[in-house]
Amino acid sequence: SSSVVAISPYACQRRTSLNNYNKLFTDAFEVLAENYEMNENKGPYLGFMRAASMIKSLPYAISSMKDLEGLPCLGDQTKAVIEQCCQDTEKSTIKSCINFARSQSIILFTSVFGVGQKTAEKWFRKGLRTFEEVQVHKETKLTKMQIAGFLYYEDLSSFVTKPEADAIGQIIEDTVRLFMPDALVTLTGGFRREKKIGHDVDFLITTPVPGNENGLLEKVIDVLHQQGILLYCDVVESTFDKSRLPSRKVDALDHFQKCFAILKLLKQKVITSNCEEAEEPSNTSTKEWKAIRVDLVITPFDQYAFALLGWTGSRQFERDLRRFATHERKMMLDNHALFDKNK
Ligand code: 8DG
Ligand code: MN
Ligand code: MN
Structure with missing residues (x-):
């Protein structure tokens, strides 16, 4: 089923519908990516995000390793995760892993508007683990943004x-x-x-x-x-x-x-x-x-078209558009313009 038409390694060259047949895999990849991003581990972060993006374009559900033949954007790490998911027939292990990862304090903290990675890590290092602990901790100085983030947390x-x-x-x-x-x-x-x-x-x-x-x-x-x-x-x-x-x-x-x-x-x-x-x-x-x-x-x-392209997302699509422009067209794309480096 997989390789009738070769799938491009660039998100901007793949047709992707909102119909995700492999949500369990992509959820797992995205949560793992987020964990790597927290540890400023850019390589595995991009690897998992790229793999998730590619898998979202597949018109079928992956059920065994054979379904991966000929697919781009998959490395040893991502394949190992897929293999585990395929063996996990109940899918309960993988689901609880995803939920556990999401509940980890650092990721929980960055879900607050105004709290970035640095702040989340700082709080974590101080031994803070919950919102309550952060808010009652005497030394924590919240920015205006973070105060709003906590105040409207439930809605946001x-x-x-x-x-x-x-x-x-x-x-x-x-x-x-x-x-x-x-x-x-x-x-x-x-x-x-x-x-x-x-x-x-x-x-x-x-x-x-x-x-x-x-x-x-x-x-x-x-x-x-x-x-x-x-x-x-x-x-x-x-x-x-x-x-x-x-x-x-x-x-x-x-x-x-x-x-x-x-x-x-x-x-x-x-x-x-x-x-x-x-x-x-x-x-x-x-x-x-x-x-x-x-x-x-x-x-x-005069920059509206580029801004529109840039702000439409997704983030991975934008990354790949830029990568495509650079490597396949020798051009440079950002939210303001498209530059031909030869001219
Ligand atoms: P979501 O809000 O539903 O979660 O998804 P989204 O709409 O795709 O994400 P977003 O975080 O609201 O960002 C929309 C797109 O805008 C995203 O592909 C990245 C792009 N973008 C820029 N500049 C900036 C920026 O300064 N901040 C953010 N957050 N996104 C930006 O081009
Ligand atoms: Mn936004
Ligand atoms: Mn948005």
């Missing part, structure tokens, strides 16, 4: 649904249009890939008239604040320098002005179809709103 760690993303989109669009009627507000990230759930909602904002985007973000933030729906906001100013060449770093962040925010979404603003409404959990809280993570990115119009 529950997934954002598509209707919620659309409701946020309406708010952002209405607000932007107050100042710039011809502005373009585009939903990016996982929802642009038609994922049904996400951890946040990402938007690109641009205007066709060069320069009109200057000052727009501040005005939008101001209105959201006045409406009382801005729970948190961290603005990162643009660091774009025209003389700069595209970054060679595969995971480099971009230079656009942006804002990492938390918005308060009133539940009444979310339009759900009947079938989705029916499964509202028996919530004990009477809270009428939900905290939602929102990323707003402002781009000049």
